Each structure stands twice: as structure tokens, then as C-alpha cells.
Amino acid sequence: MSRISDIVDRIKSGESSARSEVENALQRATSTDEYHALLSVTAERALERADAIDARIKNGEDVGRLAGVPFVAKDNFLAFGAPTTAASRMLEKFDAPLQATAVEKLEQQGAICIGKANLDAFAHGGSTENSAFGPTKNAFDQTKVAGGSSGGSAVVTALDVVSFALGTDTGGSIRQPASFNGVVGVKPTYGMVSRYGVVAMASSTDTIGCFTKDIADAELVMDIMSGRDVNDMTTLPDFFSPLDELKPGQKIGIIKESMTDAVDGEVQDKVNGYVEKLRAAGHTVDEVSLPIVKYALAMYYIIVPAEVSSNLARYDGIRYGHRAEGVQTLAELYGRTRDEGFVTENKRRIMIGSYVLSSGYFDAYYLQAQKARTLLIDAYEDLFKTYDVLLTPVAPTPAFGLGENTADPIKMYLADIMTVPPSLAGLPAISVPAGATSAGLPIGVQLIGQRRTDANLLALAKSVEGK
């Protein structure tokens, strides 16, 4: 297993080269093909970049903090070398004319994208089973789901294809698959990382983050990606910098509504085990209550479909993406293109969005949800007056079976019940490995912080890492 710093050191010392690291990653990608974690491999461009980086290293140039380190981007990041499909028929042949700011920033530091990871089409889902190109299998048990929507990114990290991978998280799409595959997953404060060049889902909660093997690697990747971008007006001035030292004696609240009987017993055991580690490291952990959290999933499945219906209106078959053939009128072209280009879950969300935004229902659904969101944010603010960090499981269960929840959308949505609330409030939240079930399925703990305290969350996780 290689961490980012191992790879950087190997290349620096001459023990390895960017080319051999890329070749190694490509070989791992091939040998783990059966998991269907990658939708494309960008071998040609990756090897060209590796040779260019090796030449610059030979010349004694400083190539950056990630010189020669291979990575994978979720296939909703615009990147060169392969189509950006968002795992949809709509964008199956879409060759991006530019790259996402996050990808550009990593490349400026010498990182090399070797492929694009599978996801639920347009990031709509919690299992990667909504991919138009077939599901990704769990890294620990091929009969189980990878989680989602960033399932492919989690699995390539867990299988050591690469040391880090990029994901997007709108309501849990990094944290939940990280939990299901035993890796670190970071969803930053809303606005910390530019979303320019990433396929939009729900603009008021979309965030960009990463999967890594350990916290130090996550700190490095987030440090490089964070900051203001003139191309994304919602980005905040750069506030993120990894902490050298954690303030001792952190006050942590475990949210009691997240530890009810509805949560799997083994998940509760592992979460309690993590709490004991925090206590042993000198932090205090109290039980706290956040009653409004029971309404968060309902808020989410009003607000997000509303934003989805708006963001996906652009896929009309005209300027880019799939266009239906053999149509006579423009209306028919729109209707047929969108029916063919979207998967069922995309259609569900677009239509729910159209419903909650339509006159007559707007106040009862959309406006009510945005008001409820204010109450949720206020309830978090109250807890953060006393506590530095809040803690919950990442998901109520370990990875479920492939096909187990596909017939029932509500059951699928419930897998996000722990991760959705911080998203609605724009809070940073990370998923940290906390052990495995008796059957060997990983379980994750979610740490949630006040906005802009991402560095503290990571430092806290680091203080108990490997203990």
C-alpha cells in the first residue's frame, strides 16, 4: 500500500520514476477490472505527462508537491484524455474542452490523472448502481455495493490502484462510499474547493473532496485544491491549512438520534469503540440531541431535486451531449433526447423537482424545506456553542447487497440519512475508518465540524489514527 508521501519520496530519491508509478497504477487498474471501478483509463496522456515530469526532475526542476503521483477523478470532473460521461448516456461521448479547476490545481503540482471513476449517473444515488454502464463492486465483498455516488473513486483507493481519488459530495457521495470501502473520505465546508468544470447536481450543497488512505494525505490534497476561484463565485477565500498541532481536550458530541435501534448493532459497536479511542486520547465525548435531524432527509429530497431539475435543464441535445435521432420537431428532440440520455433516478429527481417548484405546491414543499433548513442550521449552531466536533455513524449499515435496494427509492435514500444533514448546513464532515463487521465489511465514523473548521476535523482524526 502506497501513500502519497511514499510515492513522492520514491520518485525524489530516484528509487522510482513518474513513469514507473503510472505504469504500476495502470497495471493495478487492469488487474482489478472485475470491480468495474473505472469507466476509462487515460493511459496515453498519463504516460506522456509522466515522461515530461521525469525529464523535468532530471533537469533538477521543482515539479511540485505531487510530482509523479497518479490519481483518479470521478467521471463528473471535466478532464482531458477520455470523455467525461457522468456515467450517463447523455454525456457518453462528451470530450471536455477544458479541465476542472481541481484537476488543474493537482496537475500544477505534478499529479497525473490515470483514469475516470464510475458513479451513479449525474451523481444521483447511494450505491453506484445507477451508473448507465453498470455498478461498481465493493472492494471487500464483490456481492456488495460500493456505495455512492462516488463508488468508483472509493474502490480504486481501497484497492491501491492509486493513493488518492477525487469525488463529489452533495449529500454523502464521498463519505458513504468511503465508509463502505474502509478509506478516508473528506467533504469540505461548502465553498472551500472550486466546482468549476464539475458536472453540477445541486448547487447549494455540491462540494468537492477526496478519498485517501490516511489523514495526512487528505490534508495534502485538500490543501492543494482549496481556495478562491474566479470561475466559481461561491468559493470562499482560502482558509484551509493543515494544523501542526491539535488543541488538546476537544469537546465532542455524539448525536443520540444517530444511534437508535434503526442502526445496525455492529455499526454502533464500532462507533462506540471509536468514541473510547477519542476519550483515551484526552478528548471528552458527551451525548447530545439534535431532534430536527429526523426531518433532514425530507428537506434534502425536496431541495436537491428542485436544484437538480434546474441544473439538468441544460441537457437538451442541442449544443453538446446526446441528441436523439429521427425526430421531426424541437419539442420531440428535447423529450426523446432526455428520455434516452437520463437513467430512471435522474428522471425521478427531475420530476420531483418540477413538482415541488410548480405553482400551487411551491410554498408547501420548497419554501417549507428552505425554512426547515434554517431551523436545522440554527440547531447545529447551538451545539457548536458548546462542542468542537459532532460525531455519528456514516451510514446506518455496512455496505448492502447489490440489487438489495434498487426496487425501492426510499430505502435507497435512507442510506444517506446520516450524511445529508451536514450537507444541508454546508458543514465540513469526514468519514474515518473505524473497523469492520464480523463479516469483514468496513464501517466508518462521521466527524462534523462548524464551517471553516476542516483542518481541526482532520487533526482530530489524526490524533487517534491507527490507535
Added chain:
Amino acid sequence: MTVISRDDVQHLAQLSSLQLTDDELDSLQTDIGNILGYIEQLGELDTTGVEPTYQVTGLENVWRDDAVISTDVTREQMLALSTESANNQVKVPKVL
């Protein structure tokens, strides 16, 4: 519980520019009915006098100069993304 008729689903599909097949209409009628049934619980919450939140980090309007920002992307590249183009323009079926 909101009851969603097949006509309602057809109407929503039209609002969403989705030309669905009959099978899709059937299954979406069930799913959308169930989802609306779930999200309706939000009506229980008293939100009298509460302001809605649309943006979570307190951002106000962000302005930039009204100037063209040049990019590396060319007109040819953009047109090439479309299925059909002619004379430097994207081609579409007859509108009228």
C-alpha cells in the same frame, strides 16, 4: 397522502421535457407517489416566522467586471461538441 394520477405524471414529464414510455409512466407514478408521501412529513414542522435559507455561507451577490474573459477554448472546439453544425452555427430541427 398526495395521490398522483397518471395524468399528473404525464404533466410533470411535460414540464420536465421528458418524453416517457408507458412503462416508465407506470413505474414513475408509483415512485413519485411514494417519495411525495415521504417528504410530506415536513408539513408537521412549525416554521412560522422562520426565514428560508438558500445559501449557507452568507455570500451576497459577487460582482465581476463586465468584460470578456478569454479562454483557451476555441469556437471550433465548442461547435465540435454539437451533433450537427453548419456555417459556424449549431443546427437544430425546424422550430416553427
